[in-house]
Amino acid sequence: MKNIAVIGAGTMGNGIAHTFAQSDYKVHLIDISEDSLKRGMDTISKNLDRMVSKEKITEDEKNKTLSNLTTFTSIAEGVKGVDLVVEAATENTDLKLKIFKDLDENTDANTILATNTSSISITQIAAAVSNPERVIGMHFMNPVPIMKLVEIIRGYNTSDEITHTIMELSKKLHKVPVEVNDYPGFVANRILMPMINEAIETLYNGVAGVYEIDTVMKLGMAHPMGPLQLADFIGLDVCHSILEVMYDGFKNPKYAPCPLLTNMVRAGKIGVKSGEGFYDYSESRKAEQVSEQFSS
């Protein structure tokens, strides 16, 4: 396996493209807009510069990584001749179903089709493809070049052979893959999101303030980041939509998003990317936090 297409050049897509390119895969980075591609490539370049300045990679390795990347605005063009597609477009079921229909029409039957979805059913996405055994979840964590885990999600029809290939491929990226089955929230978000939701509920009930709740979890449970700060990093809109998927999928009220979370999403206070969530992220503060993330 040598040629990879990554669909979506946003937060996750550019990190996934970076990671493959740094491990010497040829990567086609695809997005609908030239602007997103430019922003994605700028982010990759800045993150590589940071790695060079920390002496984690050499200038030559940086240049080689960049030379492994080519950008496309058309899925049909970008997926020509690739062995694997990793879809990391916006979290929206209809959009992903449409992209996988396009992939069904524009890829060979032996091209592996992976999705980085945080919560949408792999089995549902695979149903858009005529041979669903080649569809699998490859759930990278943010920031992708740094985080070790890849949650590998088997859809109902995913074959053993494809699962094995993707587990081995993840190891070649110096990641640790963990195989799980396809049920709402998979494993990572099924456990993480109720904790984040409960932290928001605790704030909503007036039990304690933002700082106090995060400090209890950071210093008391040795979490590197408090749940409210983590929610800001993930995006409150993303947290809200994952909880809705679990609420709907299990028909269980314990997954219902806290009304405060719903209100904050409606008000556009969705965390780091909007400049405000549980914490304030002015431009300078935002830059500081991203740099802290990459130094860990």
Ligand SMILES: NC(=O)c1ccc[n+]([C@@H]2O[C@H](COP(=O)([O-])OP(=O)(O)OC[C@H]3O[C@@H](n4cnc5c(N)ncnc54)[C@H](O)[C@@H]3O)[C@@H](O)[C@H]2O)c1
């Ligand atoms: N943000 C996280 O922490 C995180 C973590 C794990 C998984 N995910 C998942 O990764 C995926 C991407 O999330 P993100 O945070 O990078 O989103 P994002 O909004 O940062 O980026 C999405 C990108 O997809 C592009 N896009 C939209 N429609 C497209 C199409 N038809 N063809 C090509 N590109 C298209 C957009 O232009 C945008 O650049 C989602 O499925 C999300 O659930 C996100």
